[in-house]
Amino acid sequence: MIEILTVTVMFIGAFFMLVASIGLIRLPDVYSRMHAATKATTLGLGGILLSTILSFQTLDVTTQALLAIFFLFITAPVAAHLISRSAYHRGPDLFDKTTLDEYKSHVEKRRELEDNQDT
Numbered sequence: 001m002i003e004i005l006t007v008t009v010m011f012i013g014a015f016f017m018l019v020a021s022i023g024l025i026r027l028p029d030v031y032s033r034m035h036a037a038t039k040a041t042t043l044g045l046g047g048i049l050l051s052t053i054l055s056f057q058t059l060d061v062t063t064q065a066l067l068a069i070f071f072l073f074i075t076a077p078v079a080a081h082l083i084s085r086s087a088y089h090r091g092p093d094l095f096d097k098t099t100l101d102e103y104k105s106h107v108e109k110r111r112e113l114e115d116n117q118d119t
Helices: 002-026 030-056 059-090 103-118
Strands: none
Touching: 002 030, 030 059, 059 103
16 A cells, blocks of 8 residues: 555656646746746655655655755745846846736835945
8 A cells, every 4th residue: 555655646746847847848938937947846856755755664764855855845945036036137037928027116126226325
């Protein structure tokens, strides 16, 4: 029974990794790609690590896998946020059909404040 559960969780993790790969190819801009890479990859690797826990069932493997899952869930969203924020300021523009840009007004206000401080 545990083998069936292990294989099922592994396939779910692999499915999310496949979705992330397809998202990196198909999505139009860096921000959408970043979303696909972070969300699906985090869930995919989490599923694969959970299947590793189910497969080995030892304390050291369980501890290492849980620590990896913990750090993955902590660092991946933060890294994606920082990369997308940097890309917004310096990199490519949003996709042409993007209808909502809530961050633009914040960036414009910040630039105005910086320009006023320089003068």
